[in-house]
Amino acid sequence: xxxxxxxxxxxxxxxxxxxxxxxxxxxxxxxxxxxxxxxxxxxxxxxxxxxxxxxxxxxxxxxxxxxxxxxxxxxxxxxxxxxxxxxxxxxxxxxxxxxxxxxxxxxxxxxxxxxxxxxxxxxxxxxxxxxxxxxxxxxxxxxxxxxxxxxxxxxxxxxxxxxxxxxxxxxxxxxxxxxxxxxxxxxxxxxxxxxxxxxxxxxxxxxxxxxxxxxxxxxxxxxxxxxxxxxxxxxxxxxxxxxxxxxxxxxxxxxxxxxxxxxxxxxxxxxxxxxxxxxxxxxxxxxxxxxxxxxxxxxxxxxxxxxxxxxxxxxxxxxxxxxxxxxxxxxxxxxxxxxxxxxxxxxxxxxxxxxxxxxxxxxxxxxxxxxxxxxxxxxxxxxxxxxxxxxxxxxxxxxxxxxxxxxxxxxxxxxxx
Numbered sequence: 001x002x003x004x005x006x007x008x009x010x011x012x013x014x015x016x017x018x019x020x021x022x023x024x025x026x027x028x029x030x031x032x033x034x035x036x037x038x039x040x041x042x043x044x045x046x047x048x049x050x051x052x053x054x055x056x057x058x059x060x061x062x063x064x065x066x067x068x069x070x071x072x073x074x075x076x077x078x079x080x081x082x083x084x085x086x087x088x089x090x091x092x093x094x095x096x097x098x099x100x101x102x103x104x105x106x107x108x109x110x111x112x113x114x115x116x117x118x119x120x121x122x123x124x125x126x127x128x129x130x131x132x133x134x135x136x137x138x139x140x141x142x143x144x145x146x147x148x149x150x151x152x153x154x155x156x157x158x159x160x161x162x163x164x165x166x167x168x169x170x171x172x173x174x175x176x177x178x179x180x181x182x183x184x185x186x187x188x189x190x191x192x193x194x195x196x197x198x199x200x201x202x203x204x205x206x207x208x209x210x211x212x213x214x215x216x217x218x219x220x221x222x223x224x225x226x227x228x229x230x231x232x233x234x235x236x237x238x239x240x241x242x243x244x245x246x247x248x249x250x251x252x253x254x255x256x257x258x259x260x261x262x263x264x265x266x267x268x269x270x271x272x273x274x275x276x277x278x279x280x281x282x283x284x285x286x287x288x289x290x291x292x293x294x295x296x297x298x299x300x301x302x303x304x305x306x307x308x309x310x311x312x313x314x315x316x317x318x319x320x321x322x323x324x325x326x327x328x329x330x331x332x333x334x335x336x337x338x339x340x341x342x343x344x345x346x347x348x349x350x351x352x353x354x355x356x357x358x359x360x361x362x363x364x365x366x367x368x369x370x371x372x373x374x375x376x377x378x379x380x381x382x383x384x385x386x387x388x389x390x391x392x393x394x395x396x397x398x399x400x401x402x403x404x405x406x407x408x409x410x411x412x413x414x415x416x417x
Contacts, residue, residue: 044203133163
């Protein structure tokens with residue numbers, strides 16, 4: 001499939017009415033977990049396109065060009081509203097959050113397994129273990145507040161157990177900045193990967209930022225606040241991988257191409273026929289956006305789309321599925337890793353004067369104030385052990401104790417990993 005070879009519709013013919021923007025939502029009690037995660041992914045992808053477009057317009061002095069960008073942005077906004085409407089009103093903040101973390105884990109794992117650039121793959125594997133731990137913390141919050149088992153929401157496609165403990169995720173901002181790739185020399189999958197994961201993590205960050213104050217318990221609000229700060233680190237890490245040398249119009253073209261690829265992937269892998277029809281319709285719309293972006297690139301920079309994306313043929317569809325074995329392998333091998341400027345290293349290799357320890361000393365003065373730790377302790381005090389869903393013991397022996405939350409792994413030097 002090459003979207004550049006498809007015939008686009010006139011962009012203005014894509015404007016929708018309110019009825020078209022109000023599809024029937026999925027049934028939260030019957031939906032396949034990966035239909036839910038696709039809805040979250042495509043919502044985040046549209047958010048990224050919209051906010052990139054706003055920044056483009058704010059850095060452009062040509063009103064004729066800004067009008068075309070405004071048209072494209074209005075169409076993207078309509079798509080985002082349509083996708084967001086697929087989420088049912090009776091799905092709670094926390095239920096939806098479990099979907100966010102399922103997406104984060106399985107999307108990251110799938111991208112890592114397809115990523116040809118070892119440096120980008122290492123970035124994915126690193127953050128993978130942190131999102132995996134976030135799922136565990138939110139699942140225990142659900143157990144504590146609602147007496148619900150998150151394993152039913154994820155369809156038992158993934159395990160729910162400690163990863164790199166969230167308390168170990170709190171790092172100095174300098175350690176989140178990585179080397180950026182060069183789009184002109186990067187593999188097509190690498191370009192897609194950095195764009196996809198940045199949008200997905202940004203959507204998670206935005207969601208936690210916005211819902212933290214609406215969660216009905218004080219401890220839940222604190223947990224969203226803490227994990228929301230970690231998601232900011234993830235967005236900074238992934239965003240820093242993206243090519244910094246592309247022009248605004250190159251970036252616009254790449255955004256539209258990424259959206260085309262994701263809607264096509266969703267269309268090809270969706271199991272719900274009704275939702276699949278939504279993805280198919282939006283893919284058709286995105287093809288028109290892509291061709292408009294290509295026309296603007298030629299008009300304003302005198303360059304063909306093929307000079308930015310030499311081969312527009314899509315790689316295989318992005319399939320969201322379980323990755324239990326892969327996550328276990330990464331967890332067992334890198335749980336004690338932390339970030340060190342543009343690299344990653346085992347926490348035991350850090351200098352005692354490293355910024356990581358300075359930052360930890362400022363933020364985590366009292367472990368009882370760290371909600372990702374406190375929520376596990378609350379569940380243990382009430383139920384005698386934490387909530388987990390495991391198919392086998394945790395691959396990290398230090399994380400197997402269900403009667404005490406480990407706050408040392410990946411954080412305190414000398415801890416067995």
